[in-house]
Amino acid sequence: MKGRWILHIDIDAFFAAVEKLLHPSLQGKPVIVGGLPHERGVVSTASYEARKYGVHSGLPLQKAYQLCPQGVFLRGNYQIYEAFSEKFFRLLSGYTPDTEKASMDEAYLDLTRCRILYPFFSRTLQEIHRRIQKELGLSVSIGAASNKLLAKLATAQAKPGGVVEIEPEREKEFLKNLDVENLPGVGPKAQAILRMLNVHKIGDLQGFPRATLHSLFGLNGKELYLQARGIDSRPVVTSSVPRxxxxxxxxxxxxxxxxxxxxxxxxxxxxxxxxxxxxxxxxxxxxxxxxxxxxxxxxxxxxxxxxxxxxxxxxxxxxxxxxxxxxxxxxxxxxxxxxxxxxxxxxxxxxxxxxxxxxxxxxxxxxxxxxxxxxxxxxxxxxxxxxxxxxxxxxxxxxxxxxxxxx
Ligand SMILES: [Mg+2]
Incomplete structure (x- = not known):
């Protein structure tokens, strides 16, 4: 692969997956971590079984209970999740020092500097995937591409439990068929405007000149123009300073x-x-x-x-x-x-x-x-x-x- 080698690695339904690992009786059940049904907080993580009922992170617990009364509601144990997170990042930093902690269960890796160590890129991806599964007991999804934006979009396609690699020659085709709301620059407001313009796929957005996007979305329009083309020069930031x-x-x-x-x-x-x-x-x-x-x-x-x-x-x-x-x-x-x-x-x-x-x-x-x-x-x-x-x-x-x- 030419250009940079960027990986985006994300544990699937992290808190819920840890709970299932610690309590095997929860396997196959809709697990909802964040609090008990009558409490007033929000859902931190919903297992894939719970997501089928429309439960997702950020949803008020009481609403989650209405959608999925049979769900197993747990307050969660953040110290245990922290310990799993530490193990996750320790494993990853063994591959490259260029590791960015995007969140507790989400990382970017830049293998560009170490590419001599990994002549078979695809095999390395599979190995990381296997090791996390084996050493942490958790399902993980991996996306790989030439920048952070594309790698993260690839992970979304890989979920749950897959590996998706976008070779540079396939980037354009890959983007074209994705729904436009997959782009981080498309929030609910932009989505409404794009829908009015009959723009549904990223491919549709690629047809808009930079000036048009600028007049429609202001500064965000410039970002959208680049995102629609899969252009992203953000480096993988290794500093441990959180935002x-x-x-x-x-x-x-x-x-x-x-x-x-x-x-x-x-x-x-x-x-x-x-x-x-x-x-x-x-x-x-x-x-x-x-x-x-x-x-x-x-x-x-x-x-x-x-x-x-x-x-x-x-x-x-x-x-x-x-x-x-x-x-x-x-x-x-x-x-x-x-x-x-x-x-x-x-x-x-x-x-x-x-x-x-x-x-x-x-x-x-x-x-x-x-x-x-x-x-x-x-x-x-x-x-x-x-x-x-x-x-x-x-x-x-x-x-x-x-x-x-x-x-
Ligand atoms: Mg995750």
């Missing part, structure tokens, strides 16, 4: 009490600080999300002068954003979340040091205890207050203990 880290909670009952919500926000900020510290990352942007009882969702973000990692500083930024979102107690919230993004490695240089070294030392000590004994082992006064109101569930967030508090 963002976020923590959120869907409450069992809507909450209007502002003090309680702020205490919960403080708890989420603390949970956010742990992975930041573990990875040595600092956040340039803090974002707070609130979802009201009518499902209307609003976010506020703040770009910081100096990137942050310290718990007090992150909470102070989140606190201001939250008050901006939630100025009064007129509405109640069903979800609150906090996100750190534009992350950078290492401590940035700053002219200002608003927090003392003493405070930083204290933060480090708190995180060390939590890393070793779990988040709930050490609680701040604010969290202790929350704990009195909630049952602290091992790193999965709080579950409301006293329903009357929300009245």
């Amino acid at each position: 963002s880290i976020s923590r959120e909670t869907t409450f069992l009952k809507d909450i209007w009490n502002q003090r309680l919500l702020l205490a919960h926000l403080a708890y989420l900020c603390d949970r956010l600080v742990l992975p930041l510290r573990q990875k040595g990352l600092f956040a340039h942007v803090i974002e707070v999300t609130a979802r009201y009882s009518d499902f209307c969702t609003e976010t506020r973000r703040k770009t910081l002068l100096t990137p942050l990692q310290e718990r007090g500083e992150i909470f102070s930024a989140a606190h201001d954003l939250f008050l901006d979102l939630f100025p009064s107690s007129r509405n109640s919230l069903r979800l609150v979340g906090v996100k750190a993004s534009e992350l950078v490695e290492g401590k940035p240089l700053s002219l200002f040091e608003p927090y003392s070294p003493k405070q930083e030392k204290l933060g480090g000590a708190v995180e060390q205890v939590r890393e070793k004994y779990g988040f709930g082992s050490l609680l701040t006064i604010r969290e202790k207050m929350l704990e009195d109101l909630y049952t602290l569930k091992k790193d999965r967030g709080f579950v409301l203990k006293t329903a009357s508090l929300t009245k």
Whole structure:
């Protein structure tokens, strides 16, 4: 194969597959991971059996139950999934250092630099496929092509459990017959416009000149023009710096009490600080999300002068954003979340040091205890207050203990 050798590797129905592996009695059953049917969260992963009923990731659990009442609903165990994910990436990085973690169960590999080691490309694909199946016990799909866009499109064709390789001479033909919504640049809005123009296949889109797409879709039009031709020069990014880290909670009952919500926000900020510290990352942007009882969702973000990692500083930024979102107690919230993004490695240089070294030392000590004994082992006064109101569930967030508090 000429050009770059890019692989996209994705474990099929990851969380559900791990559950089936650990509990063989679940084989062949519609497994839905994310929470119990009466809970208010969303589906994280649905097994292929559950997908037949229309259940998919992101669907509210209660809706999933309506569609598939016979489904096996599980809250899931994220520590176990993490362990499988680590094993997955360890296996892959044995093939090339050019490995990108797209998500817990999804990777891009660039074998271009190592191609001398793999003279029989197709055989290497089959070997990786077999080894993941054998060593992790999980079904995986692999797409291979000359860039990330095409490799990912190939994986979608390979699912579940297959390997699809697109040789450069076959790229054009492969793209032509795919539905246009397979392209990442085609969201629901673009899809509606394209449908009106009678554009269904990527081949139909290839007929549009760049200027026409630009006038129809603005900046996104330029991207669409390239995507329709299978052009994608994005490199495989090996850095382990994630794009963002976020923590959120869907409450069992809507909450209007502002003090309680702020205490919960403080708890989420603390949970956010742990992975930041573990990875040595600092956040340039803090974002707070609130979802009201009518499902209307609003976010506020703040770009910081100096990137942050310290718990007090992150909470102070989140606190201001939250008050901006939630100025009064007129509405109640069903979800609150906090996100750190534009992350950078290492401590940035700053002219200002608003927090003392003493405070930083204290933060480090708190995180060390939590890393070793779990988040709930050490609680701040604010969290202790929350704990009195909630049952602290091992790193999965709080579950409301006293329903009357929300009245
Ligand atoms: Mg997957």
